[in-house]
Each structure stands twice: as C-alpha cells, then as structure tokens.
Amino acid sequence: MRFYNSIGPNPRVVTMFMAEKGIELPEVMIDLRGGENRRAPYNIEVNPAGQTPALELDDGSVLTEITAICEYLEERYPAPALIGTTAEERARTRMWTRRIDIRICEPLTSGFRFAEGLPVFEPRMRCLPEAAAGLKALAQDGLRWLDPLITGRDFIAGGALTLADILLFAFLDFGTTVGQPIDPANANIVRWYERMKARPSANPN
Known part of the structure; x- marks a missing residue:
C-alpha cells in the first residue's frame, strides 16, 4: 500500500488514525498549496476529485474519502479498535x-x-x-x-x-x-x- 499525504485536516485524520494503530506505510507528499492535487498525474491516476488523502492498495486500486480509508484500515488492522469490535x-x-x-x-x-x-x-x-x-x-x-x-x-x-x-x-x-x-x-x-x-x-x- 501507499499513502498520498498533504497538509490539511483531512489527511491528518488518516495519519492520526494510522499512528494510533501503529501502521506505517510508504508515503507520497502532495503539494496542496502548489496545486499538485489538481493536475496530472494525481487528478488522473490517483483521485479524479483532486483531493487528498488517498490510499493506493496492493492491487493498484485507490481509495479516497477519509472515512472510507479509515474503515478499510480498521478491517486490515483491527487492533486497537478505533471504530469498534461489535x-x-x-x-x-x-x-x-x-x-x-x-x-x-x-x-x-x-x-x-x-x-x-x-x-x-x-x-x-x-x-x-x-x-x-x-x-x-x-x-x-x-x-x-x-x-x-x-x-x-x-x-x-x-x-x-x-x-x-x-x-x-x-x-x-x-x-x-x-x-x-x-x-x-x-x-x-x-x-x-x-x-x-x-x-x-x-x-x-
């Protein structure tokens, strides 16, 4: 997996979520201020919405939206539970x-x-x-x-x-x-x- 990170509160949610779980992933920093997220290759190959963060999975597909990413990580790494065990x-x-x-x-x-x-x-x-x-x-x-x-x-x-x-x-x-x-x-x-x-x-x- 590979994590596309940047400044801003949305990526921070996922980085804190991963830190609480002890998850470490290869990271690509996207220059939000410079608009890297709004141009190719990011907005074509990674996230057509031009937003961060994004999580590239092992099969090459990409997840976006912070709650979806966190839900996925919770299932892959269930402990400690940050969404729930029941x-x-x-x-x-x-x-x-x-x-x-x-x-x-x-x-x-x-x-x-x-x-x-x-x-x-x-x-x-x-x-x-x-x-x-x-x-x-x-x-x-x-x-x-x-x-x-x-x-x-x-x-x-x-x-x-x-x-x-x-x-x-x-x-x-x-x-x-x-x-x-x-x-x-x-x-x-x-x-x-x-x-x-x-x-x-x-x-x-």
Missing part, C-alpha cells in the same frame, strides 16, 4: 462521526475556504464568500450542541478513543490556526481537546 460499537462510532462531520467539520472547512482560504480555493472550486460568516457560525453552533453531550466523558462516543475523536480533533486544531478558535465557554470540549492534543499521535514529530 455491531453496536461500530454503529455508535459511525453515528458520532457523521454528526461531527455534518454539524462541525463541513461548515468549519467551507467557512475557511470562502474567507481566509479564498485566494487559494477560488480558482479551483465554486466559492461563496457571502456564506463564510454563516458557515463559521454553524460550526460554532455545532460545538455548542456537542459540549453538554460529552459531560463526564473522556471520549466522544463513549469510554474509548474512536474515529469520531480523531476527526473532530484534526478539524478543530486546524480551525485554531485559521481564525476559528474553540469558544472557552465550551468547557467540556476544551478539556477534551487538551487531552487529545497531548496524545503522541497528535504530535508525531
């Missing part, structure tokens, strides 16, 4: 991962692309600068919704680290660098974030 655990992890993606990660990312990231993304995709503030507000709404739901928990989906934690951390940590800090009023999330930030997988170097 149907109930897997469903719970997927439920929280989906909630976090829709309510927080997607609006946070689009808010960045349509504002601070506009010079980079405007030539590459349809951008709606007029929607940036509203999208950022939606992400903050999502965090305010989540905060009371994790009262007394160490992790988002229950008593153990899962993909839901890794997804949320990677995007919130990115948000802190692009003008979308965590509101300190979300005390449960702040405590959770600090615990996640201390994990070796969050600081590989």
Whole structure:
C-alpha cells in the first residue's frame, strides 16, 4: 500500500488514525498549496476529485474519502479498535462521526475556504464568500450542541478513543490556526481537546 499525504485536516485524520494503530506505510507528499492535487498525474491516476488523502492498495486500486480509508484500515488492522469490535460499537462510532462531520467539520472547512482560504480555493472550486460568516457560525453552533453531550466523558462516543475523536480533533486544531478558535465557554470540549492534543499521535514529530 501507499499513502498520498498533504497538509490539511483531512489527511491528518488518516495519519492520526494510522499512528494510533501503529501502521506505517510508504508515503507520497502532495503539494496542496502548489496545486499538485489538481493536475496530472494525481487528478488522473490517483483521485479524479483532486483531493487528498488517498490510499493506493496492493492491487493498484485507490481509495479516497477519509472515512472510507479509515474503515478499510480498521478491517486490515483491527487492533486497537478505533471504530469498534461489535455491531453496536461500530454503529455508535459511525453515528458520532457523521454528526461531527455534518454539524462541525463541513461548515468549519467551507467557512475557511470562502474567507481566509479564498485566494487559494477560488480558482479551483465554486466559492461563496457571502456564506463564510454563516458557515463559521454553524460550526460554532455545532460545538455548542456537542459540549453538554460529552459531560463526564473522556471520549466522544463513549469510554474509548474512536474515529469520531480523531476527526473532530484534526478539524478543530486546524480551525485554531485559521481564525476559528474553540469558544472557552465550551468547557467540556476544551478539556477534551487538551487531552487529545497531548496524545503522541497528535504530535508525531
């Protein structure tokens, strides 16, 4: 297998997921700022959507989309389990991962692309600068919704680290660098974030 990596929160989700599992794969770094992901050979031979990350399998086929890649790695390397060992655990992890993606990660990312990231993304995709503030507000709404739901928990989906934690951390940590800090009023999330930030997988170097 071969992993196509780059800067950004999406690849970081997979690199943290692999680090927590102790998976090491050959890596190809893609120059996102230089637009390498949007031109040949990457957008023809690897990912026609021009996005990172991507995972090339042993048979030469390619997986994209971070949840699909993590699901595949979980099946190939089941321990330690980061999605679950039972149907109930897997469903719970997927439920929280989906909630976090829709309510927080997607609006946070689009808010960045349509504002601070506009010079980079405007030539590459349809951008709606007029929607940036509203999208950022939606992400903050999502965090305010989540905060009371994790009262007394160490992790988002229950008593153990899962993909839901890794997804949320990677995007919130990115948000802190692009003008979308965590509101300190979300005390449960702040405590959770600090615990996640201390994990070796969050600081590989």
